[in-house]
Amino acid sequence: MSTINTLIKAGSSEVFRTIEIKRRDATTGLFEPEWQDISADVKKWGVIKSEIDAIRLNKFKFANMKTTFINDTGKYNEESDPASFWFGFLPQQRTLVRFKAGFFKDTLTADGIWQRNRFPDSTVWDGSSWDQESSQWDNNSTTFVGMVSGDILGSDSNQITLNIRPTVQIFRDYAAKNLTAYDSSMTASKFMEMVRDHQDVNGNYIFRPFFGDTTTEWEISNTTAIYPDLNTSTANDVVDSNVWKIIEKLAEAENHVVYTNKNGKFIFKNKDDLTTTAFEFHGLNSLDTQFGHTIKKISSYGPKISKLYTRVEIQHNEASTSTSFEVREATLTVSANSTAWIYGQKTLSIKNFFMDATLAESLATSIFNEVSALKNEIKFSSSFVPQLDVLDRATITYNSGEFSYGSLWDLNNWGDTTSGIDSGDLVWNDAQGDALDFTDKEFKILSYEIDLDKLESRFIAREV
Numbered sequence: 001m002s003t004i005n006t007l008i009k010a011g012s013s014e015v016f017r018t019i020e021i022k023r024r025d026a027t028t029g030l031f032e033p034e035w036q037d038i039s040a041d042v043k044k045w046g047v048i049k050s051e052i053d054a055i056r057l058n059k060f061k062f063a064n065m066k067t068t069f070i071n072d073t074g075k076y077n078e079e080s081d082p083a084s085f086w087f088g089f090l091p092q093q094r095t096l097v098r099f100k101a102g103f104f105k106d107t108l109t110a111d112g113i114w115q116r117n118r119f120p121d122s123t124v125w126d127g128s129s130w131d132q133e134s135s136q137w138d139n140n141s142t143t144f145v146g147m148v149s150g151d152i153l154g155s156d157s158n159q160i161t162l163n164i165r166p167t168v169q170i171f172r173d174y175a176a177k178n179l180t181a182y183d184s185s186m187t188a189s190k191f192m193e194m195v196r197d198h199q200d201v202n203g204n205y206i207f208r209p210f211f212g213d214t215t216t217e218w219e220i221s222n223t224t225a226i227y228p229d230l231n232t233s234t235a236n237d238v239v240d241s242n243v244w245k246i247i248e249k250l251a252e253a254e255n256h257v258v259y260t261n262k263n264g265k266f267i268f269k270n271k272d273d274l275t276t277t278a279f280e281f282h283g284l285n286s287l288d289t290q291f292g293h294t295i296k297k298i299s300s301y302g303p304k305i306s307k308l309y310t311r312v313e314i315q316h317n318e319a320s321t322s323t324s325f326e327v328r329e330a331t332l333t334v335s336a337n338s339t340a341w342i343y344g345q346k347t348l349s350i351k352n353f354f355m356d357a358t359l360a361e362s363l364a365t366s367i368f369n370e371v372s373a374l375k376n377e378i379k380f381s382s383s384f385v386p387q388l389d390v391l392d393r394a395t396i397t398y399n400s401g402e403f404s405y406g407s408l409w410d411l412n413n414w415g416d417t418t419s420g421i422d423s424g425d426l427v428w429n430d431a432q433g434d435a436l437d438f439t440d441k442e443f444k445i446l447s448y449e450i451d452l453d454k455l456e457s458r459f460i461a462r463e464v
Contacts, residue, residue: 004119007103008385009292014104015384016118016141017045017452019067021148022096023089026079031096031209038085041075043159044068044453048099048144050259050390051447051460053307057348057367058252058271060259060390065099065146065164076152076160095148096210097164098264101386101452102141120387143386143450145264147210166260167210171195171244174206177233179243186230188223188250192258192268195243196220211266221269223254227354237353253355255366262389271391278388280440281380283398295398296381296456301436304377304462309348310340312368316360318353326360328368339372376463378443384455392445393464400436 007013020035049063074083103119150163181194211217229237251258258268282288283295310330317324332340443461
């Protein structure tokens with residue numbers, strides 16, 4: 001039976017790409033209930049990209065998606081044009097957008113009915129229900145959920161490009177002082193729930209419609225530390241801030257990550273809870289039959305000196321006094337065993353006034369343990385691997401040395417009992433001098449790009 005792995009490694013596989021939207025009704029302002037497929041109008045799909053730790057530790061960065069459509073019939077004109085797909089709906093801004101991509105396999109069953117399986121959905125589509133495609137699939141093949149945001153400008157070439165941003169944009173656009181359930185026992189998780197449950201003056205949810213209009217699309221881990229500076233909408237840390245800024249600062253204070261995953265689900269949880277081995281990549285001189293040869297090119301590999309810090313300093317109080325800082329650092333001695341002597345005393349400075357001394361002390365220790373170890377990072381491109389997400393784990397096997405299928409005579413040594421090896425065993429020397437040589441080395445994905453035009457994936461990963 002076909003699986004996502006067999007189709008990724010196959011010499012020839014069928015690939016699907018879809019883009020669907022939900023418009024907002026011009027009368028109610030609410031999103032329409034069903035997704036509308038506009039894939040047939042796409043001229044250029046664009047690149048989906050998500051990364052963590054690119055600018056600041058534990059901070060996610062989402063690249064804007066740009067997709068170009070053919071507009072010969074005026075379908076993508078503004079909503080006042082009767083030819084527009086948005087006629088009778090609100091303007092295109094903040095239209096929900098969902099991309100799906102993966103593989104499919106058609107199979108003729110014994111009773112003569114064709115069945116189609118999509119991967120990574122693994123959902124059978126019965127040939128008797130061809131008109132029910134959109135309702136037959138689950139969300140496993142979703143690669144990105146966002147919303148239209150930005151200028152939409154036409155030209156005499158009859159093309160329209162939609163700028164698509166992640167749904168967290170709604171938090172950047174909303175003033176934190178307009179939230180209405182602040183109190184003196186505000187924890188990080190309580191703040192996230194306050195955002196999730198925030199309503200307008202008529203009792204309508206403001207943020208939920210962008211996340212399935214349900215609480216199940218919000219995964220919020222419980223926290224217990226109370227933040228006294230978030231007790232009222234007029235607090236100094238609230239009055240001039242947007243919602244996303246506060247969300248990020250709370251995530252930093254708790255050493256959590258906050259982001260929207262491939263399916264558009266809001267995630268706030270400990271980063272260590274997200275690590276599972278999801279895939280194996282194999283490249284040069286690796287003959288794996290389960291996952292196949294997927295690595296196209298390794299652009300860079302080696303120790304990431306720029307992410308090594310021997311000192312972590314957290315300022316948790318605005319007053320610049322000695323009690324306002326928590327510091328963890330490696331002892332510097334002039335010796336071959338001192339990391340600070342070998343690489344220099346590099347300081348990672350963090351300012352976060354949401355924390356008290358206890359939280360800052362715990363966070364400084366946790367961050368220092370993570371950044372004080374020098375680790376390798378790898379940047380590579382692969383064949384189309386659509387199912388992986390940031391912080392998934394993957395193993396990589398690659399050997400850039402020479403590989404011979406010819407005679408191996410006289411390339412090994414026979415074992416003997418005097419060397420502690422059973423007599424008659426073949427003892428092979430390790431590869432030496434190869435630029436890249438590792439087997440089943442485990443990495444954590446920090447960045448992924450999915451090029452929906454070239455059907456290629458690109459990754460940056462850090463060794464575990």
